[in-house]
Amino acid sequence: MSNLPKPYYEEPGIVIYHGDCREILPLLPDKSVDLALTDPPYGHNNNNGDLISNWEAALGEGPAGPPRPIPGDSAAEANELVRFLFEQSKRLLNQGCCCCCCCGGGPDPQFARWSLWMDEILGFKMCVIWDKGGLGMGWHYRRNWECVLVSKTKKWNGGLTTPNVIRLPRIIPNATQHPTEKPVELKAFFIRLHSDPGELVLDPFMGSGTTLVAAKQLGRRAIGIEIEEKYCRIAVERLRQEVLPFEPSQEKLELEQLSIFQQGGHPDQEGLKRAIEDWIVEDAIKESERHGS
């Protein structure tokens, strides 16, 4: 990895590169990654502005704030980035490992186009639905789900009851957060299913580092790449905070978010949290068995 640029941030097991993943991914060695888990730009100009401030403005709760565009988020650029991601994943992934790619759920048929590209380049395994609960953006068919495409893989730590719909509340970002921050539990779900402790997770569109936070909590190594320095900075802050899984403040925040939704709660939310806590314990046992202690 000698030609790689100097990392923006490093701590044991975690590296962040600030830069364009089109320049950095080609420098990573073949078959060096155990899971590519990412959330690329979806190609709809962050819903033509800032999702949350547009929403609040639409509900008469103040004027729309300044738009916070996401780099590479025009339809043409996002499509180019995602094809590049799949092609690089083919080279970078270890035998039997997979790519999990978030791809939205709005009016653009990205999920259909990207599924076919995934199938062509990596082989397609599943489209997992993230049910975000109460109503989101849009006027006709308000958006309350996104999907995550999973490529063919032999890595499977799930059971016979692992579903392909998961229910977790969305993050309602404030002005200091990434405008499309994903829940740590969403990333933890895929990391746990498709990698083992100590393995390497790659997120080439890292944003504010949610994949890296989840990987750290689950004892995986991780590399994140992000083109915007301000998001690298947030990721570093999040990683530097002591990462205690599901500390009370985080739980409280999520409950507050739940109350924003008008349509009931998320019956699976507590269950999923408990499952992730159990996984952390199971992983620790596996690790200690592996080291013969």
Ligand SMILES: C[S@@+](CC[C@H](N)C(=O)[O-])C[C@H]1O[C@@H](n2cnc3c(N)ncnc32)[C@H](O)[C@@H]1O
């Ligand atoms: C949808 S956001 C990811 C948000 C992230 N999941 C989180 O929880 O914070 C996509 C990110 O990709 C970054 N990006 C866009 N083009 C990029 C490129 N060529 N190389 C690296 N990062 C890029 C954007 O700046 C944006 O932060």
